[in-house]
Each structure stands twice: as structure tokens, then as C-alpha cells.
């Protein structure tokens with residue numbers, strides 16, 4: 001199989017300016033892909049586009065806004081006319097015990113991680129055809145016993161269900177749909193989204209490493225390799241799977 005698996009392919013990475021999304025966007029471009037990245041932060045978007053490489057289109061788009069999503073699809077249609085690979089990766093994290101969950105917190109996370117992710121894929125279908133591939137970023141959180149993780153876990157478990165149903169509905173159109181579910185991975189997410197003091201973040205990191213059979217955090221490039229595999233024609237007979245990249249948590 002060629003090491004330019006994405007030559008002549010238009011690849012859209014929703015949430016491509018940080019962490020797993022940025023690692024994946026760089027890897028798609030390194031293998032010949034014409035890459036579009038999205039995110040909310042114009043500064044990191046601009047820097048990420050430079051890192052991904054010449055010709056990268058960086059579009060500010062909030063996945064929780066359906067108007068932004070419509071504008072994104074129109075911009076990709078105008079520039080490239082189609083989407084071959086869609087990587088729906090945008091996500092935020094939060095922790096709250098069941099009794100502490102508010103509707104605001106629930107909606108804030110679900111609007112991005114589940115509702116936003118679903119509509120990103122639904123809207124992109126207008127530009128996708130036979131041979132297309134969609135990959136969602138799930139999480140080990142969707143299957144783990146983790147007190148305090150109810151909001152995030154429910155969103156990611158919902159996303160897994162979304163992917164399976166989409167895979168069923170699209171199989172005859174020749175569009176594959178899969179999930180990559182990372183375990184604890186060293187990205188800005190843990191510091192950015194949890195609103196926790198540094199000591200608590202450090203304790204959380206240690207707890208996650210302890211719970212991981214390989215006794216370390218993953219690296220976003222390790223997740224990106226799984227994303228690229230499922231997105232590529234190498235995975236031509238694979239649809240509807242949830243591939244855990246988690247140092248053995250789900251499998252052992």
C-alpha cells in the first residue's frame with residue numbers, strides 16, 4: 001500500500017488545531033491529503049494551518065452552531081467541491097458527580113461532543129460519495145466505570161451509537177463510518193477543559209496512568225495512526241467498528 005494514502009483526497013478535520021486533530025491533520029497532509037481544519041480559536045487555527053502545510057484551509061467554525069456548520073460546508077464546496085475523508089474530532093471534557101450535573105453543563109458538552117458531531121457528519125454527506133470515509137473520535141470513557149464522568153461518557157456512548165447507525169445506513173452508498181476511541185492521551189484537553197487546579201490535574205493524570213495496563217499516557221500521534229488507517233482504503237472492508245487506542249484499558 002502506498003505511503004501517500006490520501007493523494008488527491010480532500011480531508012476535513014473538525015477540531016484540527018490542537019492535540020489529536022492537529023496530529024492527524026499533519027499526518028493526512030504528509031500522505032498527500034488536501035486538508036481543511038476547523039476549530040474556534042483563530043490564533044491556534046492560523047498556527048496549525050502553517051504547521052499542517054501549504055494549501056491547508058483553516059476555517060473558524062463552532063461545531064455547536066449549526067449556522068457555522070452550514071457555512072463550513074459551503075466554504076469547502078466552493079474551494080474543493082467534495083469531501084473524501086471527514087474526521088469528526090472536536091470535543092470538550094468535564095467532570096461532575098451525578099448530583100452536581102446541571103442542564104447547562106450537560107448541554108454545553110453534548111452540544112459539542114454529540115449533537116455537534118452528529119450534524120457535522122450529516123451535513124458533510126452532501127459532499128461525500130462512494131469511497132468516502134467518516135471517522136469519529138469517541139473515548140474510552142464511553143465504556144469505563146468512572147465516577148464523575150457521566151456527562152462526557154453519555155455523549156461519547158451516544159456518538160458510538162450514531163456511528164453504528166450511520167454505518168448501517170451508508171453501507172450501500174459505499175461510505176464507511178468508524179470510531180477511534182482514545183484512552184488517556186497527552187494533549188491540551190486535560191488542562192483546558194476541566195477547570196481544575198494544577199494539583200488535581202496532576203492527580204487525575206496519575207490515576208489515568210495507573211488504570212492503563214501499559215502504565216503511560218498515549219501520544220496523539222499514536223491515535224492519529226489509527227485514524228489514518230480507518231480513514232484510508234487500507235480499511236476498505238471495515239465499517240462500524242470502535243477501535244480503542246488506549247494502552248490496553250478496554251481489551252485487557
Ligand SMILES: NC(=O)c1ccc[n+]([C@@H]2O[C@H](COP(=O)([O-])OP(=O)(O)OC[C@H]3O[C@@H](n4cnc5c(N)ncnc54)[C@H](OP(=O)(O)O)[C@@H]3O)[C@@H](O)[C@H]2O)c1
Pocket residue numbers: 014015016017018019020021038039040041042044061062063064089090091092093112137138139140141181182183184185186187188189190192
Ligand atoms: N486527550 C485525551 O485523553 C482524550 C481521551 C479520549 C477522547 N478524547 C477525545 O479526543 C478528541 C480530541 O481531543 P484532544 O485530547 O486532542 O483535545 P484538545 O487538544 O483540547 O483538542 C480539542 C479540539 O476540539 C476543538 N473544539 C472544541 N470545541 C469545539 C467547538 N465547539 N467547535 C469546534 N471545535 C471545537 C478544539 O479547537 P478550539 O479550541 O479552537 O475550539 C480542538 O481542535 C476529543 O473529542 C476528546 O473528547 C481525548
